[in-house]
Amino acid sequence: MQSGYHNAQLWNYVQRSNLNSPVQLENQPPLRLSLSAYCIGEPGELVGTAGFGFWNHPLSPERRRFPRLPRAAWFFFASKRSNMALDYDVPGSGWKCAVIDAINPRALALIPLALPAALAMQSKTLYAKLYPAVQRALKIDEHPLDLEILREHHHYQIDWLIDRVSFSIDNHTVFETPFSPAGPLGLVIWMDNRLAVVTPQGHFGFGAEAVRREQGMVVEKIVMSDG
DSSP states (O other), X not given: OBOSXXXXXXXXXXXXXXXXXXXXXXXXXXEEEEEXXXXXXXGGGOOSXXXXXXXXXXXXXXXXXXXXXXXXXXXXXXXXXXXXXXXTXXXXXXXXXXXXXXXXXXXXXXXXXXXXXXXXXXXXXXXXXXXXXXXXXXXXXXXXXXXXXXXXXXXXXXXXXXXXXXXXETTEEEEEESOOOOSOBEEXXXXXXXXXXXXXXXXXXXEEOOBOSOOEEEEEEEEEEEO
């Protein structure tokens, strides 16, 4: 069993030796990412988070700086102990396609209301009434995927366009959303043992899950292309 934080990651943004310095991101739409991947280990027993796609590096245990609001378009996995409940209709854990842009003007306008909204959404009734509009403002859109496909070798593709993002598996579109995060973003491909809890009701928690079984993600044939 291993404890502490562990992360296996590939990326294309610049992380300077000074951990307090900004991360330099360069990718802009239109951009296509394609790769083949599968996971080692029973999907229901995987710990931490994993995935691949584009993000703005909002938070990392390896960098000592104030977190930024997130932007991302990626295939994302979170373990069953995590709860990243950002889409009203999608579970906060599991394997999914996901986009978010919490730095767009509509989202930033909601910042003064964040605390009272989180308190109000402790009520299930108010959560159902309030959160869908908040979700749209944050440009959050997710689509759950069958967890079992993680054990199988599949070809994944993300088409990050100016006006939409399209997700494909084995050349079949599984999800398309009109929400597209603004760039620049960075490519990230990773698997770690991080526990993450982020909910609209203001529940936050981070930590490291103990790795009790062998797990990993095999990634092949990574291609990024314009247009």
